[in-house]
Amino acid sequence: MLLSYCTNVHPAEDLDAILRQLDSHAVAVREKLGEDRLGVGLWLAATVAEGLAEDAGARRRFAAELEARGLAVQTLNAFPYGGFHDSVVKHSVYRPRWTDPRRLKYTVDCVAVLADLLPANAEYGSISTLPLGWREPWTAADDAVAEAAFDEVTRVLGETHARQGRLVKLAVEPEPGCVLDTMADAVDWLARRVDPRHVGVCLDTCHLAVSFADPRRTVARVAEAGLEVVKVQASSALHIESPDTEAARAALAEFAEPRYLHQVRELLPDGRVLACDDLPQALAELPAIGPWRVHFHVPLHAAPQPPLTSTTDVLAESLAAVAEHAGPRRPHVEVETYTWNVLPERHRQDLADGIADELRWARKVSS
Incomplete structure (x- = not known):
């Protein structure tokens, strides 16, 4: 199994900038780990993916640049379309939706790129994508348009496999607040609509933790539905057991930054889960009588300072469950x-130090 880190952490939206970021960080991470080869999960903005998809020579040159740096690509993150490091991202990361032809075009471009970037010994490639879009507005007509788009990308995936012998699979990544908010939502929608040979799920363990879902039951449900966990995004959410204290609220307020949306869920004593779409709203509105989990990806290897903790226990349990249910492909x-x-x-x-430390931690937990 090739462990990767996702390059959406780097603000780069053209090929030259991507290579500069890889030189500054990915190569440094590889050297810190003492490895000949490092896995990178590339994020390519839509304009970059389009340029590469339209130019086979550019794809060959880019593949050679990656090889020269000792970097291997088996997965792409095609969730953010562009502008992922703008000063304010928030809801824009969920656009364009799967009802918009631009989302289909972007994903098809990523298929073409990944098929040519995969190492010769790669068993398959994976592309993670957004869970249809933000939940509002979403109609039955939107559902039908999205289903047709998935049919088209499935056709492209099948043709790519037949023509090039490169298996690439799409992995739908549920996220709090979206149409497919939870893994259960994703399983219910996909099981009735997609060909599981080409489309499965991306299990983001931060998102799973925020939903307060049981990792083992969740992974078992995916398998029972005939779907595959194609990709795991190893990530950890913030957890606060007693969010009503002054110290807790002060610690949480430090994470209420303006760029990204940080959805919050509160688990009530009766088992119900309350939802807020962002941390400032949660601090103002949630009753704070039960534990909170916050969609803020925190470093895997370094627990946040008390009274905050992280959900690395959910990550570890998810990886163990996925290993138990894995088919022929991990x-x-x-x-x-x-x-x-x-x-x-x-x-x-x-x-670079932080990413290297995270990869060391993840390797130990996933081995």
């Missing part, structure tokens, strides 16, 4: 802490 595992640059100052470290 899912790709991608460390996806894209929030290094927006962490509170006292929680940061040198980026």
